[in-house]
Amino acid sequence: MSISRHFVLAAGGTGGHMIPAYAVAKELTARGHHVALVTDARGAKIPGIFADMQVHVLPAGRLQGGPVGWLRGGKAILAGRAMAMRLYETFQPTAVVGFGGYPALPALLGAISMKIPTALHEQNAVLGRVNRLLAGKVDAIATAYPIVGKLADKHAGKVHLIGNPVRAEVMALRDEEFPPLTDESVFRLLVTGGSQGATVLSSVVPDGLALLPVALRRRLQVTQQCRPDDIEKVRATYADLEIPADLSTYIEDMAEKLNWAHLVIARAGASTIAELTTAGRPAILIPLPSAMDDHQTANVREMVEAGGARSIPQARFTPVELAKQLQKMAMEPGALANAAKRARACGRPYAARDMADLLESIGQAPIMNDPLRTTPPAPSTLTLQGVPA
Structure with a gap:
C-alpha cells in the first residue's frame, strides 16, 4: 500500500x-x-x-x-x-x-x-x-x-x-507522427523566445523569411511569441509580406503548437530543448549570449551533434543566415522528418x-x-x- x-x-x-x-x-x-x-x-x-x-x-x-x-x-x-x-x-x-x-x-x-x-x-x-x-x-x-x-x-x-x-501534454506528443510535409503543403513555423521572449527573434525572423524564394514564402504559416513592445511591428511586417501569422506575448498551449509545427526557431533554454526532444521537432536554436556561463550554448550541443537541430550564435544570426539555413532544411526532401527523428532520439x-x-x-x-x-x-x-x- x-x-x-x-x-x-x-x-x-x-x-x-x-x-x-x-x-x-x-x-x-x-x-x-x-x-x-x-x-x-x-x-x-x-x-x-x-x-x-x-x-x-x-x-x-x-x-x-x-x-x-x-x-x-x-x-x-x-x-x-x-x-x-x-x-x-x-x-x-x-x-x-x-x-x-x-x-x-x-x-x-x-x-x-x-x-x-x-x-x-x-x-x-x-x-x-x-x-x-x-x-x-x-x-x-x-x-x-x-x-x-x-x-x-x-x-x-x-x-x-x-x-x-x-508537462503531460508535451509527453503525449511522443506518440504523434511528424506532420506530413510535401513540396506543395503549408510549411508551419513556430518561433518562441521562452517565457521571457526574445527581441532578436522579432527583429531577424520576419526579415529572414522575406528573403526566402517566393514559392517557399507563400507556403509559410507562422506562430510567433513576441515581447509586448515588439508585437505590433512584427504583425505589420508579416502583413506586408502576406505571411499568415498568429502572434502572442505568451504561448500557453505550447504542446498544441509543437504538434502543429514542422520547424521551431527558438532560444536554447533547457525546457525548450526538453520539449523539442520529447515531441521530436527539428529546430534552429539561437543561444542567449548573456546566459550565465554560456549555458545555452552547452544545452544545444547534444541535439546539434545528433542532427536534430542547427545552432546559430546570436552574433551571426542575421536575416541572410536564417534564410540560408531555412532553405537547406525546408527544400531538401525528407530533411525535416529526418531531423525530427534525430531530435526525438535525444529525448528523456x-x-x-x-x-x-x-x-x-x-x-x-x-x-x-x-x-x-x-x-x-x-x-x-x-x-x-x-x-x-
Whole structure:
C-alpha cells in the first residue's frame, strides 16, 4: 500500500525552472502525495501552472552588487530561510527539492538546517550558481545531460541522470507522427523566445523569411511569441509580406503548437530543448549570449551533434543566415522528418517519473532508470526515515 507524503518544490521565477517543477509536482500528486511550491513573486504569476497547488512566496535575495548588495541579499535569504522553516514545521515535508534560481536557496537552506532530505535538479548543461552553492550539502543531484559543466567530480556518487521533466501534454506528443510535409503543403513555423521572449527573434525572423524564394514564402504559416513592445511591428511586417501569422506575448498551449509545427526557431533554454526532444521537432536554436556561463550554448550541443537541430550564435544570426539555413532544411526532401527523428532520439521523456522515483527513495538505493519502462513503478519496499514507501 502506498503512503501519501508531503514534498516541497522550490523554483526560481522563470519558466525554465518552473515548468520542470510543475511536471514533477503533477507526477507526485498523481501518486497521491501532497505538494507545495516555494517561489518568488515572478514565479507565482506565471500563467497556466500551479493554479491547483499550494504556492508560498518567499524573499529571494541575490548575492550581487558589491558589499551593500551582498548585505541586502543576505538579509533576504535569511528571512526566506526562516519563513521556509516555519512552513516545514506545519507541512512536515518528506523531502525538499530545488529546481534552481535564487528562490530555491532559502528553501533548501531551511531544509538542510532541519535535516530534511534534500535534492537538486539542474536543467542546464552547466550547473547553476545556486545549485553550485548547495551541491555539497544535498542528498541527491539530478541532471538533464550526461555531461554537466561546473559539477565537481567529488559529487559523482549522488548524481542521477534524469532529464528535464516536461508537462503531460508535451509527453503525449511522443506518440504523434511528424506532420506530413510535401513540396506543395503549408510549411508551419513556430518561433518562441521562452517565457521571457526574445527581441532578436522579432527583429531577424520576419526579415529572414522575406528573403526566402517566393514559392517557399507563400507556403509559410507562422506562430510567433513576441515581447509586448515588439508585437505590433512584427504583425505589420508579416502583413506586408502576406505571411499568415498568429502572434502572442505568451504561448500557453505550447504542446498544441509543437504538434502543429514542422520547424521551431527558438532560444536554447533547457525546457525548450526538453520539449523539442520529447515531441521530436527539428529546430534552429539561437543561444542567449548573456546566459550565465554560456549555458545555452552547452544545452544545444547534444541535439546539434545528433542532427536534430542547427545552432546559430546570436552574433551571426542575421536575416541572410536564417534564410540560408531555412532553405537547406525546408527544400531538401525528407530533411525535416529526418531531423525530427534525430531530435526525438535525444529525448528523456520519463524525467518527471524518474525524478518522482528519486524523491520517493531519497537517501536510499540509487534509482535505476529504465528508458523502456512506460508504466509507473510498483510501490517500493524501501524505507525513508523509518516510514514505509
